[in-house]
Amino acid sequence: MGFPTAPLVTIAFKDLAKSNAANRGMPGERICFLPHPMTNKSDEQMYAVLEGNDPVTNKPLMAEIIDALTKPLTADEKKTGMVNPDIGPATYVGTQDELQRLYCDNNMTDFMPIILPTAEKVEAMLKGTSHSPDEVVGKLSAAQGAQPSWSFTVKHVAINAVMAGASPEYLPVILAISATGQPALFSSTSSFSRMVLLNGPISDQIKMNYGIGAMGPFAEPNAVIGRAWTILSKNLGGCGRPGETYMGSLGSNFNYNNLCIAETENKLPDGWKPFHVQKGFKPDESVVSIFSGWSLNNVAWFPNMPYHELIKNWLTHFFSFGTAAATLLLDPTVARDAKDHGYNSKEALSDYWSKNSKTPAWLYWDTHRNELKQAQAGVEPYASYLKMGDGEIPFQRFYRRGRPGAPPDPNPKSSIEVVVLGGETNTYWAGGDFSYVTSASVDKWR
Amino acid sequence: MKINRRKLLSLLGVSPAILAGSPAVADDKKKKHAVPHGQEKVETLNPKGLPPPIQLFPMAPRLDTVDGKTIFLVSDGFAGADRFLNQIAVWFSKNKPSVKTVYRLKAGSYFDNDPKLMAEIKASGNAMIMAYGH
Numbered sequence: 001m002g003f004p005t006a007p008l009v010t011i012a013f014k015d016l017a018k019s020n021a022a023n024r025g026m027p028g029e030r031i032c033f034l035p036h037p038m039t040n041k042s043d044e045q046m047y048a049v050l051e052g053n054d055p056v057t058n059k060p061l062m063a064e065i066i067d068a069l070t071k072p073l074t075a076d077e078k079k080t081g082m083v084n085p086d087i088g089p090a091t092y093v094g095t096q097d098e099l100q101r102l103y104c105d106n107n108m109t110d111f112m113p114i115i116l117p118t119a120e121k122v123e124a125m126l127k128g129t130s131h132s133p134d135e136v137v138g139k140l141s142a143a144q145g146a147q148p149s150w151s152f153t154v155k156h157v158a159i160n161a162v163m164a165g166a167s168p169e170y171l172p173v174i175l176a177i178s179a180t181g182q183p184a185l186f187s188s189t190s191s192f193s194r195m196v197l198l199n200g201p202i203s204d205q206i207k208m209n210y211g212i213g214a215m216g217p218f219a220e221p222n223a224v225i226g227r228a229w230t231i232l233s234k235n236l237g238g239c240g241r242p243g244e245t246y247m248g249s250l251g252s253n254f255n256y257n258n259l260c261i262a263e264t265e266n267k268l269p270d271g272w273k274p275f276h277v278q279k280g281f282k283p284d285e286s287v288v289s290i291f292s293g294w295s296l297n298n299v300a301w302f303p304n305m306p307y308h309e310l311i312k313n314w315l316t317h318f319f320s321f322g323t324a325a326a327t328l329l330l331d332p333t334v335a336r337d338a339k340d341h342g343y344n345s346k347e348a349l350s351d352y353w354s355k356n357s358k359t360p361a362w363l364y365w366d367t368h369r370n371e372l373k374q375a376q377a378g379v380e381p382y383a384s385y386l387k388m389g390d391g392e393i394p395f396q397r398f399y400r401r402g403r404p405g406a407p408p409d410p411n412p413k414s415s416i417e418v419v420v421l422g423g424e425t426n427t428y429w430a431g432g433d434f435s436y437v438t439s440a441s442v443d444k445w446r
Numbered sequence: 447m448k449i450n451r452r453k454l455l456s457l458l459g460v461s462p463a464i465l466a467g468s469p470a471v472a473d474d475k476k477k478k479h480a481v482p483h484g485q486e487k488v489e490t491l492n493p494k495g496l497p498p499p500i501q502l503f504p505m506a507p508r509l510d511t512v513d514g515k516t517i518f519l520v521s522d523g524f525a526g527a528d529r530f531l532n533q534i535a536v537w538f539s540k541n542k543p544s545v546k547t548v549y550r551l552k553a554g555s556y557f558d559n560d561p562k563l564m565a566e567i568k569a570s571g572n573a574m575i576m577a578y579g580h
Contacts, residue, residue, distance in 0.1 A: 001564050001574075004508050008530075008577040025503040034578060039526040046526075046533045062537060069517075069573045070509050078504040087494040095485050108493055117491045140495070146557035152495035159493045236495035 006068035010036035011055045015243040016187075023148050028077045030068035032061060103163070107241060110230050110256060114163040125158040128168030129175060129445055133158070138179045140237025142245035143187040152178070152236040160235055164228035169206050170221055173198065174228045175445035176288045180438050183233040184258045185240040186292075190321050191248030195259035195291035195434050196229065197419060199276035202286030202442050208262035212423030215261055215329070215430075226260030252294070259296075264421045267332035269339035272346055275419055279439045286442035291417070293434030294321045296329075300428045307427065308338045308349060314431060315357035315416070316392060322433030323367060324397050325415040329430040331422035346418040354399055354414035358392040361385070368395075515572035516546045520563065522556045527577045534575060552576075 009017040011033045021029035033056040034049055041049070054061045092102055099116050103109050115121065126133055133155035141149040154175065161174045177196055186192040198208055209219030217223055233239040240246045265274045276287035297318065303310040315326060330338075343349040364385065365372050375382030385393045399412040417436050422428070509515060517538070519531040528551065535547040548571065553560040567574055 002506050002568050003571065003573055004506050005574045005576060008575065010578060023500060025501045026505060027502075028505070030505075034530075038530060038578060039524070041526070041530075043529060043533060046530045047536065049530075050533055050537050062541070065534075065575060066512055069512055069575075072508055073505055079502050080504055081502050083500045083502060085497040085500065087497065088492055090492055091489050092492065093487055093489050096488060097484065099488060099490055103493075116488060117493060118488060119491060122491055143557075145555075148498050150495040150497045156493070156495050159491050163493060231493075235493040238495075238497060 004069045006065045007031050008034055008065070010034045010038055012036040013247070014056060016245075016247060019244045020146070026077075028074070030071075032064050032068060033057075034061070108231070108235055109163065110227060110234075114231075115165050117159045117162040121162045122155065122158050125162050125166070125168050125171055126155065128158075128171030129154060131175070131445065137175060138181050140178065140181060140183050140233060140239065142183060142185065142237060142239040142241075144181075147187060147245055148238065150237050152232075156236055157232060160232035161228050164231050165220075165224045166228055167206075167220075167224075170225055170228075172286075172442050172445035173202060173206070173221075173225055173288060174232070176440045176442045177225070177229050177290070178232055178236065179445070180288070180290050180440045182290045182292070182437060183237050183239045184229040185233045185246055185255060187239070187245050187247055189247045189249050190294065191250050191252045192292060193252045193254035193259065193294055193434075194229070195254075195261070195293070195327070196226065197275055197289040197291065198225075198260075198262040198286070198442075199265065199274050199289065200281070200286035200442070201284060203262040203265075205286075210262040210264045210421050212425060214264070214421040214423065215259065217257075222260050222262075223257060226257035229258050229260070230255055254296075259291075261329075261419070261421055263419055264332055267335075267424070268420055269332075269336050271344045272335065272339070272420070275417075276439060278346065279436075281439065281441070287439050288442060289439040290437040291327055291434040292437050293325075293327070293432055296430050296432035296434075298428070298430045300426070302427070306337060306341050307334045307429070308341060308343060308352065311429065311431065312353050312357050315353055315398060317360060318431065318433070319360070319363055320433045322435065323363065324399075324401070325433060325435035326398055326431055327417040327419065327434040327436070329419050329421060331424060331426070331428050332420055333424050333427045334429045335418075335420045337427065347414075350414040350416040350418060353416050354396055357396060357398060359395045359397050361388055361390050361393050364393040364395055509572055512542060512545050512573070514544045516548060516570065518567045518571045518574045519547050519549045520567075520574055520576045521549070521551045522576060522578070523552060524556060524578060530577055531575070534577075 009031055014033060017031050021027060021031065033054050035055055050062055052061060053059060054064050057064060092099055094102060096116060100113055103114055104111055131154045133153065135154045137152055137154055137157055139149040139151050141147045157175050157178050158171060161171055166174060184194050203210060206221045207219060208221050238245055263275050268274065274283060275289055276285065277283055279289065281287045301310065311328060318326065338349050371382045375386040398415045400415045401412060402409060415435060519534055521527040521531055531549055538545040538547055550563055552563055
């Protein structure tokens with residue numbers, strides 16, 4: 001930038017800030033640290049922070065800020081050139097126990113035992129694809145734009161697939177997931193979860209379970225493919241280093257398996273398209289689809305109303321980190337109930353929900369501060385909304401909207417996705433704040 | 447001359463035990479040299495991908511003093527950063543009144559560059575204090 005800078009960061013982000021500075025070529029950047037958190041402090045409390053010490057160096061904070069701007073540069077701070085990050089040796093040698101410990105201690109696993117990736121096992125894994133081991137598959141980053149993007153080859157993916165316990169026939173699926181460039185572990189403090197959905201012939205070919213217990217630990221490919229995504233995100237994208245490239249405060253148990261599921265395509269109501277066909281693929285193509293979100297409600301409730309009405313009401317009141325997108329995972333019995341009530345496609349059902357669900361008043365005002373000011377100034381329709389008290393505001397939040405400031409779309413699309421899966425043992429369903437991210441061909445990687 | 451085969455093998459440096467044909471003897475030998483179960487050494491592959499090389503940048507020359515200089519106080523957009531930077535402005539006005547402070551909100555997400563603002567600071571300022579992460 002050409003002028004001296006003193007960046008201020010709260011202490012919770014010490015490792016992240018330092019590694020980020022190093023990754024961007026200034027390992028000695030003069031970062032000054034503040035207590036954490038700062039967000040809710042009063043002005044007086046903030047001023048007291050300035051009069052206090054940097055919690056890392058224990059030196060007076062303002063003196064340190066001024067030093068950061070004025071102290072002459074050291075030789076290290078003037079360095080130029082290129083540096084290659086150290087990723088360790090090409091191979092490791094040890095007993096099975098020693099190596100299990102080594103992979104664990106170096107955060108290369110999900111902290112459960114792995115299959116040790118010997119050259120023989122990796123060679124056998126590579127038979128699962130026609131692609132060259134040296135072919136570059138893509139790039140992964142813990143947060144695109146904020147963290148470095150690592151590149152990786154087919155062989156790298158195969159090594160990680162072995163570690164997760166995969167069979168060679170799963171490799172094209174794992175390659176397709178990694179080729180999307182979407183990490184299973186995202187660096188955000190909000191503890192993102194991911195979901196991966198399989199569609200097409202691949203589900204039966206590798207014996208994915210989409211019947212009873214479709215979301216549980218009841219089939220090898222469901223378990224292993226989801227696990228592989230987390231392991232490869234750590235090793236191929238540098239993701240999942242707590243305090244550095246992973247900041248999720250609570251973390252998410254979903255990250256162990258990333259909700260690896262397949263759609264029950266053979267039980268879809270007549271006229272309902274499989275998810276990949278909705279996204280433009282042909283029915284006989286094998287496809288993975290990636291979703292991003294935080295949480296799921298597993299709803300076991302027998303309503304005195306049709307299920308689509310129950311779900312509409314749930315959508316009105318559902319709230320988590322995400323408030324503008326949802327994915328519904330319907331048992332085939334619930335899907336058939338909706339079909340029996342006249343919903344001849346998933347899209348018709350999504351549109352109904354988007355048009356007819358509302359927003360609780362507290363949530364509306366909490367996420368619409370400018371509208372609150374207008375309501376208080378008597379501007380309609382906000383003033384009328386405010387008169388509704390604690391009720392439901394007729395604001396439909398489940399639509400795809402442009403970035404803030406973009407002109408409104410006259411025909412916005414529903415942001416509600418529908419997937420059908422499960423074993424028909426009861427009329428249950430699950431819903432959550434997952435939004436669709438992208439889909440990728442599995443066949444390309446066979 | 448009749449040569450004892452056992453003697454001959456010994457002279458050649460080969461153990462006469464091989465003539466015994468006794469599996470028990472051979473097994474005993476194996477047991478003496480076998481690696482205990484679980485102690486065999488295995489070679490495995492590093493599972494890591496390829497992080498990009500890092501270009502090192504020299505830091506900008508420092509000021510000799512902040513006195514009389516213009517310091518831009520830049521918020522990266524996290525909640526409360528604007529109020530905190532205002533308190534820094536208050537601190538300078540009380541403790542180093544010759545320092546001029548200018549507040550700006552950086553455009554874009556917290557990790558986006560704001561070239562327009564950086565150009566403004568380079569043209570009309572001397573230094574930047576940026577705050578903060580949460």
